[in-house]
Amino acid sequence: MERTRTLRIIGLWIALMLGISALVLARADAKPLAIWDWWDIALETSLLVLISTWLVMVAQARPGGRITRWLLAGLLAFGCGSVVDLLDEFVRLDTLPTGFALLEKGPVPLGLISLTIGLWGWRKEQLRINQQLRTREQFLREADHIDPLTQLCDARTFDAHLQRLAQKGTSCSVMMLDLDQFHRFNHDHGMAAGDELLHRFSHALANEVRHCDLICRYAGDRFVVLLPRCPASLAAALAEHLRQQLPEPRISVTAVYLYRGEGPFEAQSLLAELNQRMIDAKAHRQWAKAG
Numbered sequence: 001m002e003r004t005r006t007l008r009i010i011g012l013w014i015a016l017m018l019g020i021s022a023l024v025l026a027r028a029d030a031k032p033l034a035i036w037d038w039w040d041i042a043l044e045t046s047l048l049v050l051i052s053t054w055l056v057m058v059a060q061a062r063p064g065g066r067i068t069r070w071l072l073a074g075l076l077a078f079g080c081g082s083v084v085d086l087l088d089e090f091v092r093l094d095t096l097p098t099g100f101a102l103l104e105k106g107p108v109p110l111g112l113i114s115l116t117i118g119l120w121g122w123r124k125e126q127l128r129i130n131q132q133l134r135t136r137e138q139f140l141r142e143a144d145h146i147d148p149l150t151q152l153c154d155a156r157t158f159d160a161h162l163q164r165l166a167q168k169g170t171s172c173s174v175m176m177l178d179l180d181q182f183h184r185f186n187h188d189h190g191m192a193a194g195d196e197l198l199h200r201f202s203h204a205l206a207n208e209v210r211h212c213d214l215i216c217r218y219a220g221d222r223f224v225v226l227l228p229r230c231p232a233s234l235a236a237a238l239a240e241h242l243r244q245q246l247p248e249p250r251i252s253v254t255a256v257y258l259y260r261g262e263g264p265f266e267a268q269s270l271l272a273e274l275n276q277r278m279i280d281a282k283a284h285r286q287w288a289k290a291g
């Protein structure tokens, strides 16, 4: 469809160029070769080449419709004016019959008006499309269970992915990170500062894992990372590294992980085991602090 339209536009453009040239050259007096301005000729010719390129680009890139018609009509009119400007280098336009003055002065302003209307419509169209995309993105976010504060997946998405991996029997490590005494941080610095911390920490996490890994905000201050085909040794190193990514020295984070080798496994029991590890690690931390 776009190809046919492009060919039609190119055909119309060539016909217009030839028609105007034939009309002008047949009636105007030629200028002597000695006064031809080669710089102007080169400039006017390159303008025509540019306009031809724009015509092809608009015809190919835009869907049919009113806005496209304004743009194409504007470019064609502007192009006709440029053809006359180029001919002006070879013939004396003031020797043309009076009616031809329109051909010299009319197309460029008309073309610019038409282009302006087309561009204005294009802008409005783009704003509408952007709005639609934002709405669609919002819908997708909600449908895909994205946490609005951190922009990470939520627990449901994580459970679904873990379940799929468990059924397939892909080896993986699963990590859980939980902020320590986050309620105190909220209490001391305010909920807004707590939100900011969660936001920045989730960004830091996202920057540190591989593309194939999935990070989720599992609950308030608890994050989980699903690491397909990640051996336990790598998970251990990553847990230590991620613990250091907390962008706030007044608080710490506890990280635990589990590894499952090739072969189907029970997703729920893995999560239960991981939760137990977290409880043990927190208790150990409290105990060490008290001691």
Ligand SMILES: Nc1nc2c(ncn2[C@@H]2O[C@H](COP(=O)(O)OP(=O)(O)OP(=O)(O)O)[C@@H](O)[C@H]2O)c(=O)[nH]1
Residues within 6 Å of the ligand: 149, 178, 179, 180, 181, 182, 183, 184, 186, 190, 191, 192, 193, 194, 195, 198, 219, 220, 221, 282
């Ligand atoms: N600022 C902020 N706080 C949240 C959000 N979601 C949950 N919380 C807070 O996170 C805190 C979690 O409390 P706990 O589960 O006791 O965890 P903790 O205080 O980190 O204690 P430990 O995990 O035992 O170290 C609560 O005070 C919640 O109010 C949130 O979106 N923003």
